[in-house]
Amino acid sequence: QVTLVESGGGLAQAGESLTLSCEASGSIININAMGWYRQVPGKQRELVASETVTHIAYVADSVKGRFTVSMDKAKKSVYLQMNDLKSEDTGMYYCNADVLAEYGGRVKQEEHWGQGTQVTVSS
Numbered sequence: 001q002v003t004l005v006e007s008g009g010g011l012a013q014a015g016e017s018l019t020l021s022c023e024a025s026g027s028i029i030n031i032n033a034m035g036w037y038r039q040v041p042g043k044q045r046e047l048v049a050s051e052t053v054t055h056i057a058y059v060a061d062s063v064k065g066r067f068t069v070s071m072d073k074a075k076k077s078v079y080l081q082m083n084d085l086k087s088e089d090t091g092m093y094y095c096n097a098d099v100l101a102e103y104g105g106r107v108k109q110e111e112h113w114g115q116g117t118q119v120t121v122s123s
Contacts, residue, residue: 001103002026002112004095009117012085016121020080022095022114027102032109034071034078034098038091039116045094049080063089087123092116 008020024031035050035058049069051057057069068081078095095114100107 002028002097002099002101002110004097004112004114006093006095006114006117009093009119011120011122014086014121014123016085017081017083018085018119019082020093020095020117020119022078022097024076024097024099024112028076028099029102029107030100031071031073031076032098032100035069035096036078036080037094037096038089038119039094040091048093050096051078082119085119085121087121090119090121092118 003025004022006020006022008018012018033050033052036048037045038048039045048063049059049067051069051071053073059067066084071078094116097112099112100109
């Protein structure tokens with residue numbers, strides 16, 4: 001069993017900053033990549049930022065220059081530093097991880113999701 005737990009969401013004013021954290025736990029053998037997705041009602045979940053274990057990072061154009069993603073493999077964690085927040089950054093943010101883990105003696109590589117943390121930015 002692999003669990004991802006997010007923290008750090010909340011309410012912010014436009015122009016302020018928030019930091020999201022996500023920690024993975026369970027019978028993890030290796031984590032290949034971790035990242036953050038955002039979803040707003042009525043729209044598909046979209047990738048905001050991600051980083052591989054070799055530190056190859058992706059940041060969506062809509063947040064480039066304002067958001068920074070960083071993965072700490074030793075801590076099985078990923079962080080999203082969000083600066084200069086805008087109202088359009090509002091949404092539910094989900095942590096995602098590509099994990100190699102053991103499940104009752106079997107080893108599988110699967111994608112896992114956290115429960116989500118709400119970010120609301122008021123203008």
